[in-house]
Amino acid sequence: MTQIAFIGGGNMARSLIGGLLKHGAAPGDINVAEPMAAAREALTRDLGVTCHGDNKAAAAGADVVVLAVKPQVMPAIQGDLRDILQAKSPLLISIAAGVRIDQLERWFGALPIVRCMPNTPALIGAGATGLCANAAVSAAQKAKAQEVLGTAGVTRWIDDEALMDTVTALSGSGPAYFFAMVEAMEAAAVAQGLPRDAARALAAQTCLGAGRMLTEGGEDAATLRQRVTSPNGTTQAALESFAADGLPLIVANAMGAARKRGVELAASLDEPT
């Protein structure tokens, strides 16, 4: 069985490990490196995986090493991992926002590397992950990476690595845009007089229903939007208000800011020249 090591045992690692276990991975095949003792205890108690305070101990013997630390932590873990990774040449998977494959190669040496971007719905198996591989990744390793991330939801390979920052802006950060939208919808309904619990229940179910129509119905968002919109009806009034307030531009600007931040995060980790 594939031995998988997670370096960093935070929110995303927990989500991905949960998916792996639900899809038949054995807890004994998963090692996690996590500096926080309370987080190690919680992971072992909740998921049964083996936790280590030491990155080397977790990575030793792994066929797949998943880097699940914050981007800013990446350079600091190279000293722990470089030799061990070079000795065994496992598949290295990074989930860090912004961090580029050339940086990973510089820190950890020549290795098969997959840079990917999952999202928090991975926690319930409804994640969306973009993946990008370097030339050293074999077809079998690509399949392995897809299997590991596929347990968390939908996967798509992205050939042009520069587009991974767009994937981050779309699906990596995307759940937060919808939560922000729901917060605003709830607040507006409450301002119009609806009780908070009714606003919350109706808003959440509306998002679930709309999301399921998008993923299960085979029709695109524009078609589904048009079907809700009766001529001269209430939806048309709302959509005209969105258009007048510049919704497409607001979204494009937000996604541009997210993409730019990903590029900046990576650049901040480059050595000064």
Ligand SMILES: NC(=O)C1=CN([C@@H]2O[C@H](COP(=O)(O)OP(=O)(O)OC[C@H]3O[C@@H](n4cnc5c(N)ncnc54)[C@H](O)[C@@H]3O)[C@@H](O)[C@H]2O)C=CC1
């Ligand atoms: N939260 C999100 O929605 C998403 C996050 N990501 C990426 O996933 C990565 C992890 O993010 P989260 O899980 O949200 O963060 P998190 O803060 O929950 O987890 C990071 C973990 O790394 C541990 N850590 C810190 N220093 C370490 C070290 N030197 N060695 C080993 N572990 C160390 C921390 O104690 C923490 O438990 C980030 O790079 C982020 O860009 C990717 C997709 C979505």
Ligand SMILES: O=C(O)[C@@H]1CCC=N1
């Ligand atoms: O906000 C962030 O930087 C991370 C990456 C994508 C979602 N959360």
